[in-house]
Amino acid sequence: MSKVTIKDVAREAGVSISTVSNALNGVDVLHPDTREHVLNVAKRLNYIPNLNGKNLKSNATKVIGLFITSMRGPYYDQLVDSISKECxxxxxELNIFITKNDRTALSNILGKRVDGAIISNEFIDEKDVAVLEEAGIPVVFIDRERVSKTSSSVVFDSYKGGQDVARYLINLGHKRIGYIRGYDHLYDDIKRYEGFRDTLLDANIPFYEEDLLIGYFEEEASFSAVKAFVRSGKDLPDAFVAANDLSAIGCIKALKSEGILVPKDISIISFDDIDLSEYFTPPLTTVNNPIIMLGKHAIERLLGIIRGEEVGKLDKLQGSLIVRDSCTINKNILIR
Known part of the structure; x- marks a missing residue:
């Protein structure tokens, strides 16, 4: 089967080649409907820009692209700052692309506007990843485990983090442990929750689905979820694991607003160890996420691929449990 060309896309879309080029490269001269039509045709035909074309044989851009969906929160603050300093x-130079449109992201990567890409963007799906690998684009993922000749992954070992928080609470005598998830389609959330559940299972400790809340990695959403849980009249678990520190902070604030004190009445533990976690009241017990090292490793791996010095590999960075004051021994165990 012959490779689809830009001429094929233009013919199928009923527009000129220059219009297709402008649509694919995000040049703001087209009517939005025209641009959307062209992009839909290109996607349907599975068009891949010709990286061997004359206009793509120029020298390296010396630009790295970081593709994310948000800049909200201390996690992204630290990650972007780390990557920027390394670049x-x-x-x-570092170009940051905040987008939920995979075609926009692919256009910028395949169009050789960057020498390589660091991707933490769930909207770039497996089909898109296959396109990048076929084109031989140097890529480092920090939101999934994906390795090929030109693709590396640098991830936080969230599964082990989930194990660590569960074991710590179990060792404190907690028998009923709730969980506040983030987004159940994201790598870190999936792995943290899996590590937590598997550890409870190994210890023959049941998990009650009614103790599973959704906080979307946000303080406000976690506050609302926990407050609604308390006001429902359900029995509180001995402890809550929060998917990140912001969720833990929202949880503690909600409990406090209902007259429930941490850790006197309930233990709270979380992930990431953001700056605020040490100074919050009570200071959070949390699993350190080496975000700065994550950024440094991502750049090192990407440049290794760009320079032809190495092929793709998987790096899992370990965190450590930081014990502070938001957890305590289960009082019910002491009473016995």
Whole structure:
């Protein structure tokens, strides 16, 4: 089967080649309907820009692309700052693309606007990843485990983190442990929850689905979820695991607003160890996420691929449990 060309897309869409080029490269000269029509045709035909074309044989751009869906929260603050500093130190510029449109992301990557990409964007799906690999684009993922000749993954070992928080609470005598999830389609949330549930299962400790709340990795959403749980009249678990520190902070604030004190009445534990976690009241017991090292490793792996010095590999960075004051021994165990 012959490769689809830009001429094929233009013919199928009923527009000129220049219109297709402008649509694919995000040039703001087209009517939105025209641009959407062209992009839909290109996607349907599975068009891949010709990376061997004359206009793509120029020198390296010395630009790295970071593709994310949000800049909200301390996690992204630290990650972007780490990657930016590494790029500056190594003589590269960093372009940040905040988008939920996979075609926009692919256009910028395949159009050689960057020498390589660091991706933490769930909207770039497995089909898109296959396209990038076929095109031989250097990529590092920090939101999934994906390895090929030109693709590396640098991830936080969230599964082990989930194991660590569960074991810590079990060792404190907690028998009923609730969980506040983030987004159940994201790598870190999936792995943290799996590690937690598997550890409870190994210890023959049941998990009650009514103790599973959704906090979307946000303080406000976790506050609302916990407050609604308390006001429902359901029995509180001995402890809550929060999917990140912001969720833990929202949880503690909601409990406090209902007259429930941490850790006197309930233990709270979380993930990431953001700056605020040490100074919050009570200071949070949390699993440290080496976000700065994550950014540094991502750049190192990406430049290794770009320079032809290495092929793709998987790095799992370990966190450590930081014990502070938001957890305590289960009083019911002491009473016995």
């Amino acid at each position: 500056e130190k190594l003589g590269y």
